[in-house]
Amino acid sequence: MTTTATHQTATLQDSETIDPVVAAARLLLEQLGIPVADLLAAHTGRTPMPTIAEYLPAVRAASTTASTKTREPHWQLLAQEWGNRRINEPTLSELEALANQVQERSQTRPNSRGGHGAKSNFVDTAKHFYRHAVLDRKIPAFANPAAHLKNHRIANARRALADRELAEINETAATTGRDPALDTLILRLHTETACRISGAVALRSNDLDRTNCLARLREKGRTRYQPVSPTLMAALIAHTEQRSPHNHPHEQLLRHHDGRPITSTHYTTLWTRIGRQLPWVSTLGVTTHWIRYTTLTWVERHFGYATAAAFAGHAKNNAWTGNTMTYVGATLEEVAATLAALTGEPHPRAPAKAVTCLPTGGTPAFD
Known part of the structure; x- marks a missing residue:
């Protein structure tokens, strides 16, 4: 075995203890004769990865008014818990743990369905946040920690009133x-x-x-x-x-x-x-x-x-x-x-015909 091949094999064996993908990438770079230090130096001119707090305003601005009301408490939670962290730092496990905390805190509300609704909204918010990060090319799609975040919805307890x-x-x-x-x-x-x-x-x-x-x-x-x-x-x-x-x-x-x-x-x-x-x-x-x-x-x-x-x-x-x-x-x-x-009232835009009103126990009084 040549010296170069021996060195490559040893490098691969050492790297496999870290990550197979990283090991393969290092081996390829060595074969191409490109030092890792040169790659790092080439990226020094790029804009630093924003923190969660720094990137949140952009996500807020891109959201509709209706969705903002639902997501705002969870945006605030992300800023409170991880505001100073880079957006590529939180992991899937950390997001799952924070979602569980949201569920536990919500269980104390009188109309809570075991906190499932609050957890579902947090998961939607996290997915929305990181989907924007991918589309804005802040992080690559494979690095999206919310991509595999599960949203287990339960049956809605709402119904028509009698x-x-x-x-x-x-x-x-x-x-x-x-x-x-x-x-x-x-x-x-x-x-x-x-x-x-x-x-x-x-x-x-x-x-x-x-x-x-x-x-x-x-x-x-x-x-x-x-x-x-x-x-x-x-x-x-x-x-x-x-x-x-x-x-x-x-x-x-x-x-x-x-x-x-x-x-x-x-x-x-x-x-x-x-x-x-x-x-x-x-x-x-x-x-x-x-x-x-x-x-x-x-x-x-x-x-x-x-x-x-x-x-x-x-x-x-x-x-x-x-x-x-x-x-x-x-x-x-x-x-x-x-x-x-x-x-039970005729309407100017409706064809004239007999109507049957919905019984509601009386018409509300207006001033």
Whole structure:
């Protein structure tokens, strides 16, 4: 055996105790006559690997408003735990351990499903963070520690509310609290439109098409016009005139008595109060999203999947609606006819016909 071959074999044997891939790379470099030191010197002019704290602003800026709300607590956790570490330093095992910590901390919340939801959101956030790092060429795809991070989802505990349950919620909102007029208006808005909290909070006075009884909703980066009943339209207009007398068209519509615009925090307060009056609400962890489930379930049962998808504002060709919705998606007039059946009120964009309203135990009172 030649001296060179002996040296190469010894080098390979020594390297195999570290990593087979690294050993093979070193052997190849030796065969090509390229010292490892030369490779390191060639990279000294490159931008240093950013830390997690340094790279987070770029990921935040590339995220939608809706996703930011869900991911922000987990971004803060990454910055708190590993802010000073380079983005290529955390390992898969460390990410799994941190995900388990998130689950354990979340188990103490009343509406927690064993912390699985919080863990799932953390995993999604970590995958999103490192997917951007790969696409921005900060790290190579094979070095992505979140690529094999498992997201074990469990069955969603949310369901449509029974007529009796929905009626109890409306009655409690109308008879308790400091501002029942606002709370009943909010519940009516969510029941009629199945909108998300972000859509209600983002509603502006210039989003109301008074002639056609349509409300412009902005949710998850998309905008749509959703039919509302004449009763709800009149209540929204009256609310604006009473609580925003200057009536700036671009100002937020839903407001407290003193004129302050509501935030998502108001929903937390609302459901906490309802839960104190109705223990089953607290036990089940009922939230505004249950109202969305209730309306969309009713729509699907009576008017079919295509109408329910349009009513929900789901984008065509996404994972939930499927490609078929490109061809059979419901029209605005069909959604308006569905709303007329749900509320028992004729709608300007719906064909005139007999309607049967969804029993909810009474219509919420508006101021």
